[in-house]
Amino acid sequence: MDQREDYDHLQKAGKEHLWMHFSRHGVYDDAHDIPVIVKGDGMYIWDSRGKRYLDGLAGLFVVQVGHGRHELAEAAAKQASELAFFPIWTFAHPMAIALAERISTYTPGDLNRVFFTTGGGEAVETAWKAAKQYFKLTGKPNKTKAISRQIAYHGTPHGALSITGIPALKEAFEPLVPTTVHVPNTNFYRADEHAGPAVTSWFADGRASSGETAETDRPAAGFGDDLEAFGRWAADQIEEAIIAEGPDTVAAVFLEPVQNAGGCFPPPPGYFQRVREICDRHDVLLVSDEVICAFGRLGDMFGSNRYGYVPDMITCAKGLTSGYSPLAAMIASDRVMEPFLQGSTSFAHGYTFGGHPVSTAVAMANLDIIEREKLNEHVRDNEGAFRGTLEKLLDLDIVGDVRGDGFFYGIELVKDKATKETFSDAESEKLLRGFLSKALFDHGLYCRADDRGDPVIQLSPPLIADQSHFDEMEQILRSVLIEAQGLL
Numbered sequence: 348m349d350q351r352e353d354y355d356h357l358q359k360a361g362k363e364h365l366w367m368h369f370s371r372h373g374v375y376d377d378a379h380d381i382p383v384i385v386k387g388d389g390m391y392i393w394d395s396r397g398k399r400y401l402d403g404l405a406g407l408f409v410v411q412v413g414h415g416r417h418e419l420a421e422a423a424a425k426q427a428s429e430l431a432f433f434p435i436w437t438f439a440h441p442m443a444i445a446l447a448e449r450i451s452t453y454t455p456g457d458l459n460r461v462f463f464t465t466g467g468g469e470a471v472e473t474a475w476k477a478a479k480q481y482f483k484l485t486g487k488p489n490k491t492k493a494i495s496r497q498i499a500y501h502g503t504p505h506g507a508l509s510i511t512g513i514p515a516l517k518e519a520f521e522p523l524v525p526t527t528v529h530v531p532n533t534n535f536y537r538a539d540e541h542a543g544p545a546v547t548s549w550f551a552d553g554r555a556s557s558g559e560t561a562e563t564d565r566p567a568a569g570f571g572d573d574l575e576a577f578g579r580w581a582a583d584q585i586e587e588a589i590i591a592e593g594p595d596t597v598a599a600v601f602l603e604p605v606q607n608a609g610g611c612f613p614p615p616p617g618y619f620q621r622v623r624e625i626c627d628r629h630d631v632l633l634v635s636d637e638v639i640c641a642f643g644r645l646g647d648m649f650g651s652n653r654y655g656y657v658p659d660m661i662t663c664a665k666g667l668t669s670g671y672s673p674l675a676a677m678i679a680s681d682r683v684m685e686p687f688l689q690g691s692t693s694f695a696h697g698y699t700f701g702g703h704p705v706s707t708a709v710a711m712a713n714l715d716i717i718e719r720e721k722l723n724e725h726v727r728d729n730e731g732a733f734r735g736t737l738e739k740l741l742d743l744d745i746v747g748d749v750r751g752d753g754f755f756y757g758i759e760l761v762k763d764k765a766t767k768e769t770f771s772d773a774e775s776e777k778l779l780r781g782f783l784s785k786a787l788f789d790h791g792l793y794c795r796a797d798d799r800g801d802p803v804i805q806l807s808p809p810l811i812a813d814q815s816h817f818d819e820m821e822q823i824l825r826s827v828l829i830e831a832q833g834l835l
């Protein structure tokens with residue numbers, strides 16, 4: 348087959364046989380091809396036509412150390428030839444043990460026990476199940492509910508999807524797992540819009556019930572510039588929800604250090620400290636969902652370290668192996684683990700491929716690179732430059748807000764910058780799906796235009812990015828966003 352035939356065959360087979368994730372298959376026809384990525388090296392990826400793109404999203408918030416690292420391929424090959432597979436169901440293998448021990452040296456507090464899964468959604472699922480059993484074992488069997496934030500994404504298994512706070516992603520699969528409750532997130536850009544129903548419960552039959560929550564500590568005139576007051580209010584919404592549901596029914600609160608969906612909401616100062624106090628007061632477990640935020644994304648091995656709080660459990664995935672092999676984990680504190688150590692108790696939960704030998708070997712080699720190349724320090728030293736470069740875009744009318752931390756940023760697009768008016772669903776559809784996603788890609792930048800909340804462009808490059816890459820991102824974004832403004 349020559350190159351043209353190769354390309355045509357890939358497209359035909361892809362369109363006829365591959366079921367892509369979160370994809371509208373109806374858009375692929377003779378005139379619209381599937382973008383097929385064939386190679387990666389450092390900060391760049393190449394498609395099957397040979398065109399190069401800057402990877403502004405590290406694949407999917409994953410490839411921390413960059414593409415094309417032979418060292419990681421070699422670690423995988425070495426482990427596969429020694430012991431390709433063995434489960435960690437009552438047996439163990441050295442790499443799973445070594446990695447669990449190593450992870451426990453990076454975690455905050457006494458989070459010393461590592462339960463491996465294959466993906467982030469499974470880790471979230473695991474945390475919820477562990478929380479439920481923990482309370483059954485400690486004499487509080489009715490503590491089963493999970494609280495999380497509006498627009499937050501926590502994965503697709505039924506439990507994790509229930510915890511997810513994006514109604515549009517859930518509708519097709521209801522009824523989901525009862526009962527989860529969703530509270531406001533920490534979107535400071537739109538802080539003053541918070542009013543009315545703040546808490547939503549999802550019941551087994553898919554009904555949503557909303558109740559007014561007290562506007563604790565919320566100034567009548569809004570929060571103005573007072574980020575800390577907003578943080579107190581947002582944290583207090585969690586307490587309101589716990590009290591409304593009944594503290595004896597709530598098992599866990601799931602929060603990302605920086606919430607991704609909606610476009611990178613960092614925590615206001617003091618937010619997590621207050622949430623910690625609230626969780627302690629009501630004996631509710633705090634789960635830090637660090638599927639994106641761990642392993643350097645925020646310049647620390649864990650986001651909870653960066654923001655100075657100690658959760659009861661951490662869920663992590665993606666950057667643990669930089670995606671060279673699938674692996675994720677739920678990490679529990681000694682206190683959570685303690686009742687599982689007694690007598691004949693066991694956590695009847697697991698995955699065939701959780702803690703896979705090849706993936707754990709790759710994770711060890713990946714962590715070697717993160718440490719040897721001081722990637723956490725690199726992110727901390729360069730995050731200001733990344734932010735500063737992206738903030739240049741604020742001179743465009745369409746750019747309402749630039750927010751994030753570390754190498755993790757969201758750029759919110761608005762219809763009217765003065766009033767912060769956002770786009771209608773139809774406009775957002777036209778702007779994001781009809782124009783931006785393709786235009787950015789055509790201009791050589793792979794990133795994500797997302798409208799799970801208000802329309803945002805998400806950037807989360809490999810942690811090896813430097814000023815030249817920040818500039819390249821800014822320049823491509825600038826020219827495409829100027830074009831987008833012309834369409835409005």
Ligand SMILES: Cc1ncc(COP(=O)(O)O)c(C=O)c1O
Pocket residue numbers: 465466467468469471500501502503603607636637638639664665675
């Ligand atoms: C915060 C968070 N939790 C959970 C998940 C689900 O992870 P996975 O896709 O590996 O199941 C994601 C995925 O992006 C995530 O961002």
